[in-house]
Amino acid sequence: MKKALAILIILGAVGCPDSRPPAESPPAKPPAASPSLERKTVPDAQPVVGGLYASKGEDGSFSVVKVLAADRFAVHLRSYANRFDALPTDLDASTLTLGSIDDEHFGMGHFPLAREAFERESYTFLKKTQLEEEELEGYNLYLEAMGGR
16 A cells, blocks of 8 residues: 555656647557457557556556556556456446545546556556546646646
């Protein structure tokens, strides 16, 4: 828990110099389907906006993040409190919650992660989902704070 809070504080302090998407960026495409779901983000792959990605934690459980936006500096994520004993293969996105800071695990509505850090992490693409306006609230506040809107 302390490690997660330290990471969040560091990420908040770093920020991104320009969080607006490049003017001529090609549309993101999801990775090719694989029956084993052993798909990992590779350095040249574009994060899928609206994509749900899972990663395995130190305790062996899997957590899920959603890509809200991506630019040349950062991937803007929403993390969920839910934990799974195995890689979720048929995830119902409506069951994902942010939880509460009082819970053992909690999510975060928005946090920017350096593009390089996202590419280094072993995220497994699960599926593409629709972005809801309420999910973008934290990202929009971030853009305003950075002078992007």
